[in-house]
Amino acid sequence: xxxxxxxxxxxxxxxxxWLKLGLIMLIGQVVxxxxxxxxxxxxxxxxxxxxxxxxxxxxxxxxxxxxxxxKQTPQFQKINDAFTLKDFKFIYFWEYFHRLxxxxxxxxxxxxxxxxxxxxxxxxxxxxxxxxxxxxxxxxASAGWIMVKSGLIDRPWVNAYKLTLHFVLALLxxxxxxxxxxxxxxxxxxxxxxxxxxxILVSITAIxxxxxxxxxxxxxxxxxxxxxxxxxxxxxxxxxxxxxWSWANMANYDGHLFAPALVQFIHRNLAYLIVxxxxxxxxxxxxxVEAKSLFWLNSxxxxxxxxxxxxxxxxxxxxxxxxxxxxxxxQLVGLLFLISLLFFWFSLRCNKFSVKS
Numbered sequence: 001x002x003x004x005x006x007x008x009x010x011x012x013x014x015x016x017x018w019l020k021l022g023l024i025m026l027i028g029q030v031v032x033x034x035x036x037x038x039x040x041x042x043x044x045x046x047x048x049x050x051x052x053x054x055x056x057x058x059x060x061x062x063x064x065x066x067x068x069x070x071k072q073t074p075q076f077q078k079i080n081d082a083f084t085l086k087d088f089k090f091i092y093f094w095e096y097f098h099r100l101x102x103x104x105x106x107x108x109x110x111x112x113x114x115x116x117x118x119x120x121x122x123x124x125x126x127x128x129x130x131x132x133x134x135x136x137x138x139x140x141a142s143a144g145w146i147m148v149k150s151g152l153i154d155r156p157w158v159n160a161y162k163l164t165l166h167f168v169l170a171l172l173x174x175x176x177x178x179x180x181x182x183x184x185x186x187x188x189x190x191x192x193x194x195x196x197x198x199x200i201l202v203s204i205t206a207i208x209x210x211x212x213x214x215x216x217x218x219x220x221x222x223x224x225x226x227x228x229x230x231x232x233x234x235x236x237x238x239x240x241x242x243x244x245w246s247w248a249n250m251a252n253y254d255g256h257l258f259a260p261a262l263v264q265f266i267h268r269n270l271a272y273l274i275v276x277x278x279x280x281x282x283x284x285x286x287x288x289v290e291a292k293s294l295f296w297l298n299s300x301x302x303x304x305x306x307x308x309x310x311x312x313x314x315x316x317x318x319x320x321x322x323x324x325x326x327x328x329x330x331q332l333v334g335l336l337f338l339i340s341l342l343f344f345w346f347s348l349r350c351n352k353f354s355v356k357s
Contacts, residue, residue, distance in 0.1 A: 011184050015121060018112050019184060022133075023177045025105045027335060029098075030170050034331040036098045037163075037216060038324050041091035043075045045099070046152060048145045054103060056096050066092065075156035102141060110134070126184070133176050140169040160217025160253060167213035171338065178339055182346035189290060192350045197284055201277045202345055205338055208274060211267040212334065218253045220260035220267075225318035230268070236261040271308055278304045289348065296344035303337040 036042050046069045057063040067088045070076050076083065113130055116122045122130075143166045150159035215221060224230040236257075238244050244258040253259035282301050289297060310333055314326040 011126070012121060015116060016181075016184060018116075019177070019181050022105070022109050023174065023181060023339075025101070025108060026170075026174050026177055027332075027339075029101050029105060030167075030174070030335055031328060031332050032094070032098045032101050033167075033170070034216075034328050035324065036094045038322055038327045039091060039094050040075070040080075041094035041098075042148060042158060043073055043151045043156075044070055044088065044091040044095045045148075046070060046073060048148070054100070056092070063089070073152050073156075074154060075151065078156045105137075126180075129176075129180050129183070133173060133180065136169065136173045136176055140166065140173055143169050155254060157219075158217070160214055163217035164210060164213030167216070168210060171209055171335075174335070174339065175342060178342045179346060182343055187292060187343065187347040188349045189293065189347065190350070193285070193288055193348050195345065195348045197277070197281050198341075198345050198348060201274065201281055202341060204270060204274055204277065205341060208267065208270045209334070209338065211263055211270060212331075214259075214263045215267050218260045218263055219322075220264040221315060221322050222318050222320060223257060223260050224264055225315055227312050227315050230261070230265065236265060239265060268311075271311060275304055275308055285348075293344060293347040296340050296347060299340045300337065300344065303333060303340060307333045307337055 045066070057066050063085060067085055070088060070092075080087070113134075117127060143162070147158045147162040147166045150162050151157050224236065226232070228234075230236045238257050238261050244256075246258075249256045249258040250262075278300050282297060285297055286294065307330065310326060310330040314322060314330050317323050317326060
């Protein structure tokens with residue numbers, strides 16, 4: 001079995017807090033990304049300037065230059081042509097804040113990383129895993145720019161599939177960080193416990209996260225603002241039409257209802273399945289696991305119910321757009337559920353190579 005942490009190596013309290021701070025900031029990045037998407041702010045900055053872009057426009061002339069660049073985008077020309085400079089400043093803020101948060105995260109993460117390496121506070125085992133997190137973060141940021149570019153050509157929104165890729169990569173970064181923290185804190189079980197049920201739940205939750213990205217990218221939630229039915233049907237009528245099932249309709253989700261209907265149908269029913277599996281896992285594991293595992297297990301049940309209720313309320317309050325506070329809350333709770341589930345999954349490991357910290 002894998003080694004949970006370097007044998008005999010103990011990490012200081014400062015390093016452990018630093019790792020948890022990194023995870024919190026990654027969660028914040030995803031939440032800010034959700035706000036950016038829901039406010040339609042993602043295309044307000046049309047350039048990717050790592051150094052120069054650290055500063056926002058500082059005077060009226062700079063603001064007008066940035067606004068003029070935005071006026072050349074399909075989003076302005078097709079949707080926001082009535083925007084004033086004040087309106088533009090609002091959406092610019094959220095995209096700028098989203099990018100600024102990444103830069104701050106880089107400083108918070110990289111500077112201590114280099115310091116700890118120079119001072120030999122961390123060993124090669126941890127260095128390699130931190131480098132993996134850094135690499136995944138760079139790939140995620142690159143995918144984010146590819147996503148933004150997809151909304152600067154023809155359609156006034158970013159491509160749903162590229163948005164989903166960006167979102168899934170961000171979740172991979174968070175998952176890698178969760179595993180790293182679980183390893184450093186030596187989350188493990190003293191006895192062998194079957195993890196099969198948890199593995200199934202983790203796998204289905206991963207699929208659900210992909211569907212969540214597609215839901216957001218296709219704006220699928222606005223087409224069926226009803227519950228428990230989807231506009232009066234359990235299975236949307238368009239899904240019963242055999243000629244609707246084509247790759248062309250999946251690609252042309254802006255012009256055909258098939259893809260949004262399919263994605264929302266899958267997203268809803270996976271949610272029901274996740275609830276049932278979470279309940280099953282709760283009763284299956286609650287008398288078998290140790291206190292550290294029990295903490296994460298107990299967190300899953302309230303989180304999954306809150307998440308489902310938020311999803312329902314979000315759908316019922318859609319009025320041509322997803323309400324900001326409900327959409328952000330739904331995304332955050334879903335992320336917290338995934339993190340808790342992963343911590344629980346890792347805490348069930350029984351590893352003979354681990355050492356007590």
